Amino acid sequence: MKEMTELLKGVLEGVVLQVIKSKKETYGYEITNYLTTIGFEDIVEGTVYTVLIRLEKRNLVEIEKRKSDLGPARKFYRLNENGESYLQDFWKKWGFLVDQLTKIKKM
C-alpha cells in the first residue's frame, strides 16, 4: 500500500527489530526486500539503513560483518537482550494503541 509514510513513523523500528528476531540473523538488503514483498512497497533502502544504524547506536543489536559470495560484504544483525526487551515493550505499546483505536473507531 502506498503513502503509509506517516503511519510508519514509530512503527518501523519495531518492525525491523521483529524481522531481525524472526530471521535470527539478517542484513539490511534482505530486510528491505522482505518488507517490500510483504506490502510496504514504498520503503526504500535508505530508510531501512537509517533504522539499522539507529538500532546499532542504541545497542539493541549485535553486528557481524561477513563476506558474501555474491556482491559486497554483508553486515549481519542479531538481537541482543536490550533488543529483546525493547521489542517486548514495543509490542505492548502497539497492542495498547490498537485497542484504543478500535474503541475510537467504534465510538
Add this chain to the structure above:
Amino acid sequence: MKEMTELLKGVLEGVVLQVIKSKKETYGYEITNYLTTIGFEDIVEGTVYTVLIRLEKRNLVEIEKRKSDLGPARKFYRLNENGESYLQDFWKKWGFLVDQLTKIKKM
C-alpha cells in the same frame, strides 16, 4: 500508557478527526481531555492544537467560533467532505498496517 509519542505519529491526525466526527462537533480543549481520559496520558494541549491547525489548513474541517458561558470562546470543529474521505482513507491504511504487523509478529 506513557511514551507512546513516536507510535502516535501519523495516527493522531486520524484519531482527532474521528473524535470530531463521532462528537459531530467539538473543540480543542474537549478533545484533549477526552484523549487523556481514555488513556493517552501524555498528550498535551499544544499537540492537539497543532493537529487542529493542520486539519484546518488542509481543509478537512469546518470551523465556527462561538462564545461559551464558561471561559473564553470555543472554536468548534466539524468534518467536511474532504475530512470524511480522508478519514476513510486513514482507516483503510490503519487496517492494512494492523494486518501487516500482526503477520510480522507471528512470523
Add this chain to the structure above:
DNA sequence: ATCAGTACATTGTTATACATAGTACTACTA
C-alpha cells in the same frame, strides 16, 4: 483582587522517514 479552571495560540526542538546520490563488489556478456 486573586486564583483556579477553561480555552486557544505560538515558538523552538527533536525524532523519524524519505529522496538522492555515491561507493564498491561480483558475475555475466557482448
Add this chain to the structure above:
DNA sequence: TAGTAGTACTATGTATAACAATGTACTGAT
C-alpha cells in the same frame, strides 16, 4: 575486457509531526 545488472552499504539534506514551554484571555468563586 569493458560494460552492465544485481547486490549491499553509507552519507547528506529535507519535510513532517509531536512535544515542551510559554503566553494570552475569559469566567466564576473565594
